[in-house]
Amino acid sequence: MANTLPPLSLYIHTPWCVRKCPYCDFNSHEPSPYEPSPYEPGSHGFTPRDLPEEAYLKALLQDLDGDLALAAGREIQTIFIGGGTPSLLSPVFYQRLLREIKARLPIADDAEITLEANPGTTEQERFIGYRNAGINRLSLGIQSFQPDQLYALGRIHSGNEAVAAVQQARQAGFTNINIDLMHGLPGQTPQLAMDDIEQALALAPEHLSWYQLTLEPNTAFHSSPPTLPEEEALWDIQDKGHQRLEQAGFERYEISAYATAHHQSRHNLNYWQFGDYLGIGAGAHGKLSHIDQNGQWCIERRWKTRQPDAYLKRFNDLRGFIAGKQLLTPDELPLEFAMNALRLTQGVTLDTWSANTGQSDVMLLERLQTADKKGLLMQMPEKLRASPQGLLFLNELLALICDD
Numbered sequence: 001m002a003n004t005l006p007p008l009s010l011y012i013h014t015p016w017c018v019r020k021c022p023y024c025d026f027n028s029h030e031p032s033p034y035e036p037s038p039y040e041p042g043s044h045g046f047t048p049r050d051l052p053e054e055a056y057l058k059a060l061l062q063d064l065d066g067d068l069a070l071a072a073g074r075e076i077q078t079i080f081i082g083g084g085t086p087s088l089l090s091p092v093f094y095q096r097l098l099r100e101i102k103a104r105l106p107i108a109d110d111a112e113i114t115l116e117a118n119p120g121t122t123e124q125e126r127f128i129g130y131r132n133a134g135i136n137r138l139s140l141g142i143q144s145f146q147p148d149q150l151y152a153l154g155r156i157h158s159g160n161e162a163v164a165a166v167q168q169a170r171q172a173g174f175t176n177i178n179i180d181l182m183h184g185l186p187g188q189t190p191q192l193a194m195d196d197i198e199q200a201l202a203l204a205p206e207h208l209s210w211y212q213l214t215l216e217p218n219t220a221f222h223s224s225p226p227t228l229p230e231e232e233a234l235w236d237i238q239d240k241g242h243q244r245l246e247q248a249g250f251e252r253y254e255i256s257a258y259a260t261a262h263h264q265s266r267h268n269l270n271y272w273q274f275g276d277y278l279g280i281g282a283g284a285h286g287k288l289s290h291i292d293q294n295g296q297w298c299i300e301r302r303w304k305t306r307q308p309d310a311y312l313k314r315f316n317d318l319r320g321f322i323a324g325k326q327l328l329t330p331d332e333l334p335l336e337f338a339m340n341a342l343r344l345t346q347g348v349t350l351d352t353w354s355a356n357t358g359q360s361d362v363m364l365l366e367r368l369q370t371a372d373k374k375g376l377l378m379q380m381p382e383k384l385r386a387s388p389q390g391l392l393f394l395n396e397l398l399a400l401i402c403d404d
């Protein structure tokens, strides 16, 4: 097993959205009816006072205090504020939050600090405020620029508002911007998917996350599925989109992540490289490596109370915010490690396998032979690296490598 601790990140979850999108299984909620209504007639307008900012700030900090012992003496390399819709909370909220976090934990001078923002919930002033609060990377959830697809996805913004959001973010001084796009959407032809990519490229983002729409259990789309493009059109979209992005100077470094030079998401890379992270906020998950009282190396996963109202009620509760925790057992480590590492197009070296799973690479090599014969791997035997085919059939590859 590794004898040094991996890099440490911090994930902060914001659980509210103006409206729940029918495809989304993230922990995101329209605010409860007993909170003041977020809606103003004729607009999507949320105002900061509609959300319990003060209470959430206090809860997040108490939640972090509960995790500090596991992070003692370690420096935070990246922070990701995700959702939900973090841009519903005010710049002052983040100024105070980041200041208080710094008072509790060392943050690296060059830390990447990302905030997810939704078009339709922001304007230039807000972006300036976020920048001044110390946020240095924005991830804008655009999904599509086409009116029919945005409507089918239940989005609250138009394509023009999405373009305006990126422009305002630039004017506010952001030099590291990600755009989230989805493809394989209801009614989407390969041409419409390519139009989305062209419009995104015209905005010159440093990073692009390009996700194929999946119908997740417990979503409105799962119970009432929309008509999606045929299999052949989906392959066509994948192929053309991938080629166009590479031609535009984006490297695909993970299944759905494309970056220009030096702009890979450091936070997400830490997840995929099996790094550690604290997770605070409603439903947030954390993963922490540590040495226990018996001198044994352990990895603990912990997760926090999921429902925003229940989470807020845990403030000053002796139980704290943790909804559950689990120590990973040695036999769980190979799958946990591989399902992250194999998402990376460059894979990982074989010595990192032994370091992270405690298993010998001799044992692994036997299993890799079978996956290699099926064309699911590349660069055998130096690396654990999925082939393009392996990235498409990741579950099959994982089963070959990890199942007993």
Ligand SMILES: C[S@@+](CC[C@H](N)C(=O)[O-])C[C@H]1O[C@@H](n2cnc3c(N)ncnc32)[C@H](O)[C@@H]1O
Pocket: 023, 024, 025, 026, 082, 083, 084, 085, 086, 116, 117, 118, 140, 141, 142, 143, 180, 181, 182, 211, 212, 213, 214, 215, 216
């Ligand atoms: C945490 S989510 C949402 C971020 C932000 N609230 C938004 O909606 O713009 C991050 C990204 O995951 C992607 N996503 C969410 N649900 C998905 C699904 N069912 N299939 C594919 N991608 C999905 C979307 O691109 C989304 O922007």
Ligand code: SF4
Pocket: 016, 017, 019, 020, 021, 024, 025, 026, 028, 083, 084, 085, 118, 141
């Ligand atoms: S806005 Fe984002 S987080 Fe909220 S429901 Fe839609 S996809 Fe999910």
